[in-house]
Amino acid sequence: MIQYSELTALPVTAAEHSIAYGTDPMQFGELRLPPRGDHVPLVVLIHGGCWRAQYDLKHVRPAAAALVAEGFATWTIEYRRLGDPGGGWPGTFDDVARAVDHVRALALQVHRIDTTRVVLMGHSAGGQLALWAGSRRQNETLGIFRSSRAPQPVVGVVSLAGITDLAEYGATTTGCNGAVTPLMGGTPAAHPDRYKAVSPVERVPLDMPVQLVHGEADPIVPVAQSRKFLARNRAVNGTAELHVVPGAGHFDLIAPQSEAWPSVLRAVHALVDVRRVMHTPTGSR
Numbered sequence: 001m002i003q004y005s006e007l008t009a010l011p012v013t014a015a016e017h018s019i020a021y022g023t024d025p026m027q028f029g030e031l032r033l034p035p036r037g038d039h040v041p042l043v044v045l046i047h048g049g050c051w052r053a054q055y056d057l058k059h060v061r062p063a064a065a066a067l068v069a070e071g072f073a074t075w076t077i078e079y080r081r082l083g084d085p086g087g088g089w090p091g092t093f094d095d096v097a098r099a100v101d102h103v104r105a106l107a108l109q110v111h112r113i114d115t116t117r118v119v120l121m122g123h124s125a126g127g128q129l130a131l132w133a134g135s136r137r138q139n140e141t142l143g144i145f146r147s148s149r150a151p152q153p154v155v156g157v158v159s160l161a162g163i164t165d166l167a168e169y170g171a172t173t174t175g176c177n178g179a180v181t182p183l184m185g186g187t188p189a190a191h192p193d194r195y196k197a198v199s200p201v202e203r204v205p206l207d208m209p210v211q212l213v214h215g216e217a218d219p220i221v222p223v224a225q226s227r228k229f230l231a232r233n234r235a236v237n238g239t240a241e242l243h244v245v246p247g248a249g250h251f252d253l254i255a256p257q258s259e260a261w262p263s264v265l266r267a268v269h270a271l272v273d274v275r276r277v278m279h280t281p282t283g284s285r
Contacts, residue, residue: 127162
């Protein structure tokens, strides 16, 4: 299984653009573009790390670069986390919403971005944030960031070892599990509305397809988290698929050198390629 230290040790070319989506130092993202092609699909990549400040976007840079090599543009977002001023509830969610919706502004600057083919992809805690971001609705009142405009449309969500049930995951107080209560500002008993507002299993059905990829041997986020979301989403007629990678651990899913990486690429293509077929102009096929 791939270790976290192996990810951070990989050499990666710097992103072409570091762009602010807000005024806080943590409100920025890295935009990478493939060398060729117009109307390129965009993957909004949300890193994990237990929503904690000590884990930043550096460890998903190899995944971003590998997606670019596959022909995708990537918008890897940073956001305030536990330990950052304003991190946790509601700042972390506020930032993710703003960063996703900033795709519209990016497309005005970089005309090669195809805003009809945007995928949200998150790993671990970032998987929770990606699934929540994909479930947002116009004028929805969650006590956090609210825009009168509809959220940036996306063709689907790829959750990589995503945390889908915050209450269940936070019931254990050790390791990454212990970050849930500080993130939410209290327990589910103290703040049931908050958990209902952002826990992916409470947000089903999502209005777009979901691809779940999970390592069978994941010691940090058990595969049961993805299975629970799959069952809940399908029970209310949502569209989701789960790909369990035999022998894979937690970090294999964001490691381009791992045997799990082809499963990640297939999940992204499953969302983007269908959209491309649906929207190919007449005469260009």
